[in-house]
Amino acid sequence: MLDIRYVRENQEAVAQAMANRNFPWDAAKFSELDEKRRAAIAEEEALQAQRNKASKEIGALMGKGEKEAAEAAKEEVRQINEKLEKASAEREAIDAEMNDILVGSPNLPCDATPVGKDETENPERRRWGTPRDFAAEGFEPKAHWDLGTDLDILDFDRGNKLSGSRFTVLGGAGARLERALINYFIDTHVSRGFKEWWPPVVVKRQTMFGTGQLPKFEDDAYHVGEDQFLIPTAEVTLTNLHADEVLDAAALPKRYTAFTPCFREEAGSAGRDTRGIIRQHQFDKVEMVKFAAPEDSDEELESMTAxxxxxxxxxxxxxxxxxxCTGDLGFSARQTYDIEVWLPSYNDYKEISSCSNCGDFQARRANIKYRDPANFKGTRYVHTLNGSGLPAGRTMAAIIENYQQPDGTIKVPSVLVPYMGGMEYIVPEA
Known part of the structure; x- marks a missing residue:
């Protein structure tokens, strides 16, 4: 959530930032409401002062035995209370309207975020590895959905039969590969300083609000129970572990990781992504979340991406x-790096991880603060960061396509062989 004080004091900068994000920010409306709010508060305070003065006079008049004057003072207090009640209601209505604006507005991009209108203007930072030249090897690569079906490790028909479109059943070595990837990701993160958690996948409305999924993206979420939701990512639960808490600066940064299934009712637009396991309504993902002091969050984003x-x-x-760029930035993020893996079926790179610094945007919504007595009095909001590390399904698709062999088998990446029980190739089951 935006800092109302910052917005009030930097209205031109906020308006420009929102324009860069292609967000319809109504600067005039905010200013009008802010002025009305200030006037309403001033009226409340004036009426409260009048009431306090009149109330004191009642006691003094009663002590003097001047009952008639005291009754008149009581009537004055009653009339003041009526005016105060009306003024407070008006101020609360203005507060609610301003809160709706702040809650419904995206985070402000930081200076490091490039300005651009949409995804076509996202600058590339670096590349690693060289896409495999299948032509030089003398065969045409297949898409993971064809390879997976041929090997009987991906079953789209039965997924559809059980649950509908965008659901897939994994069988045999496919199920084992999914499990191997999850364990490998978690083991690696833990060995590199992340604390593992095993959170629930059903959360309250406030929990979804805390990370910015609600109210804006409610239509994309799976609603269950009386007022609960299936999580779209473990970012929701890991970040809200410290909701309404005050952390010690000495304990920062905190680095967390968790595996969860993830659920997204809106799984992307129609097109090529509807095939295979790139966009699913249910998928497995290992998530990273960090809590950092503001001065350290930029560095923590770099290390999370790494x-x-x-x-x-x-x-x-x-x-x-x-x-x-600003026009492609997620709702809660102030800066984001996307990592895109090479997929031969697309003859292009496809997003596999998104690492974001959310600044204090989520911390304000979830009320997550920290104290640092050596440097400041009271408390301040922490910065939160999140990143995929990694989604099992998209990683599996990348492995199937990049490691396919001319005979239709799949070579298992060497780091996964121990997690696959020594299996070096995925072959058709007998």
Missing amino acids: EAEYLLQQLELPYRVISL
């Missing part, structure tokens, strides 16, 4: 890193 890159390097999957 963490996701390390996994792809160990899997020997070619990828590139891009910076999301």
